[in-house]
Amino acid sequence: MPQKPTCYISYAWSDEILNFLLRLKSDIEKRSQNKIKVILDRHNFDVGENFKEKEKQIIESDLVLTFFTPEYKRKVDTPVEDSGCYREYGYILKKKDINTRFIYPILFKGKKDTSVPRDFRDITCNLEVAKIKYKESKNNYISIEPKFQKKYSKFIEDIIKKTKTNYLISDIRYKDSNEKYKALLKNTAADGSLKRSCMIKMPAYSEILNQSSYIVIGRKGSGKTTLLETIENLEPKVFMEQYKILCPINAEDINISSVYSCVESLWHDRDFISTTEITDIYWEIFFVIQTMFTVGLEFENDNLKSDYRYRVFKNVAKFLRDKLGANRDISLLDNSVKSQIPTLVLEIMETYFQNHILDKANDYTFMTSIKTNLNTQNIIETFIGKNLFKSFANCFGVCEKKTLISLDGFDTHSEDFRRNTRNMQNSNPSEYDKRNDFECLFYRSLCNVAMKFKRNQFNNQLYQIADRIDFCIVLPQDRLDQIQIADRDISKLKCCGLFWDAYDLLRMLVLRLEEYYEVKPISSQNMLQRFHRILKEKLPQIPVSIKLYCGNRWHDFDLFNYMLRLSFWRPRDILLNFISLLGLVENSKNVGLDIDEKMIKDALSQSASNIIDKEFITEYQNVFYNLKDVLNSFRGYNNILDISEFFKIIEKVRFDASFSYDCSSSKNKILILYQLGIIGLRFNADSIENRGYTHHICFNFNEGLNPIYDAVIDRDTIESEVEIIINPLFCKKYYIKINTEELIGNYSWKYIEKLAAEKTLKRRF
Secondary structure: OOOOOEEEEEEOOOHHHHHHHHHHHHHHHHHOOOOOEEEOOOOOOOOOOOHHHHHHHHHHOOEEEEEEOHHHHHHHHOOOOOOHHHHHHHHHHHHHHHOHHHEEEEEOOOOHHHHOOHHHOOOOOEOOHHHOOEEEOHHHOEEEOHHHHHHHHHHHHHHHHHHHHHHHHOOOOOOOHHHHHHHHHHOOOOOOOOOHHHOOOOHHHHHHHOOOOOEEEEOOOOOHHHHHHHHHHOOHHHHHHHEEEEEEEEHHHOOHHHHHHHHHHHOOOOOOOOHHHHHHHHHHHHHHHHHHHHHHHHHHOOOOOOOOOHHHHHHHHHHHHHHOOOOOOOOOOOHHHHOOHHHHHHHHHHHHHHHHHHOOOOOOOHHHHHHHHOOHHHHHHHHHOHHHHHHHHHHHOOOOOEEEEEEEOOOOOOHHHHHHHHHHHHHOHHHHHHHHHHHHHHHHHHHHHHHHHHHOOOOOHHHHHHOOEEEEEEEEHHHHHHHHHHOOOHHHOOEEEOOOOHHHHHHHHHHHHHHHHOOOOOOOOOHHHHHHHHHHHHOOOOOOEEEEEEOOEEEEEEHHHHHHHOOOOOHHHHHHHHHHHHHHHHHHHHHOOOOOHHHHHHHHHHHHHHHHHHHHHHHHOOOEOOHHHHHHOOOOOEOEEEHHHHHHHHHOOOOOEOOOOOOOOHHHHHHHHHHHOOEEEEOOHHHHHHHOOOOOEEOHHHHOOHHHHHHHHOOOOOOOOOEEEEOHHHOOOOOOEOOOOOOOOOOOHHHHHHHHHHHHHOOOO
């Protein structure tokens, strides 16, 4: 993994300054919760020390603290090559030439003209540190005099802030080639290990930052989770100017069964309060508690000591820590603490309902009590105290920067709930219907409450809180489908899609390969030419194109198109395909064999099989229970089928799935297969211009959803001009016969460029 933020301390050795710096090092590490590594040499370097290692430490540090004293100036102004301090200073100047923000010059002793070297005369030094008074006690321990404690604390906060900022702005450094390989080529997860120069700025990135959208829709494996990493790290300065903190929430921590039980227990009569109102209250409280949690993080990280709101935020942080059961030794960021928030929200609601609604109402006043008292403002005031909540809202509402609340992990969320619901279909049909309705409501309420916060539809303290919150809610396509069934007016939700076209995928691969092989791009080359250059220069064993026989002649199939053909057009698929080629190169070296085209095809065929088994089927196993059986139903058929013939096949196949559609409908079955990328549509090439498509071979991942709706879903009669095409990815594994002379998937570079230009016009959800 990439190293954490690093601070290097440079000084001229003496007992007095060393003891002070040892205390400083300890305080920086403690105050930063050991998130900053401090490098402090405890002895005077002599000739013969490993200065190559020392140089590396300085050059790679995010901040270099230079403690200037008369002795420091004397040593660096004297050109003595054997002087350790002099040689170290040379490396610091190199770091300064890269960017002055990496150097933090400090006047520790003496005056500026007698302590600061001439190279730093024009750079403002921190002169206040020299005024800090301290004394040495037993065991060489340095204690700061009480009246200078505030100045000393501010100095530490300054160091931590500068180090963290430089770390975020700087790109990731890999410690060795193995780590580099894993991060750039093998890793498909978002774990903070991807260099900024390799990140792709998708349209969803800008839409989230300017909040023209705050709900992100994407397929499994489309990089929805990686988007959160990109938002924070792609342009750190932009992010830090806009947001004080990113508050990521894992949807897996939200137990939908527990929320359902809570709602059911509070739902005595629809005439009093609806399930929608209760679920909305849950999400409203949830988001408010999250803002308190972010304040707790700021307090825990000692970022509030100089803030006039310190006392209020401190009280809120301590109150929340107590309610979450976090003792002094546990950080709020600990998963055992964070995961308690959804449960705490349920406890808050249930306690309030019991103590302030049921116990204080008789049969005549029950309805009045609910209408008057059951609202988010009252519940939170009762939980935290009216005065403290009012103070918190006032203080949070004047934050210069916003808090970005991100919510991700819904790909697998509620699968257990769905499975249990499905088991009740025959044994308890009324409960089955109620649970189905609630799951739809759960996600619809989430989106509606987020929209309520963004529109700031509050008239009390919640108004101040809502004004300082932005959202990035990441949802898979099928959850949005659930919302659409209950609420057709989906256009009011601010949604954007995260969908990769061929150009995005090629660029993703090229940027990673250029970084891995340290190839500098040539500005006159397009992305495909850059890809071919890398292959020719770094991987000459792999050809830039593959020959395929089709239509009684041989065709050149560009290698990238061939990898694209054996994928669902997702980043992870392309990386897995390319890794299989790298493995082939490595194995051929070991056994001394030359690589031929058959070996390349076999390697990619095996990769395609792995993508189907380990990526595709595994991902959908808890949503589409008999996906394997459905895929096997196409075994031995032609890869291009008349649409009426395909209807006959699909009518006989049962779809055992928990999608929001009626899975017994043949049209819905085709829609599901199209959305998943299993099938596509082939139109007459001469008709696509009138239809508004860019290509006559239409899959969800290249032409979007319009073709399937236009040709199948929204039509009363079957259209004779369209044919069903099975994704070539499945052909070899399921013995699907190629019955066309057209080379499927051999897209031209012109089409790839046009698709990239028009991708925002495609209907994706």
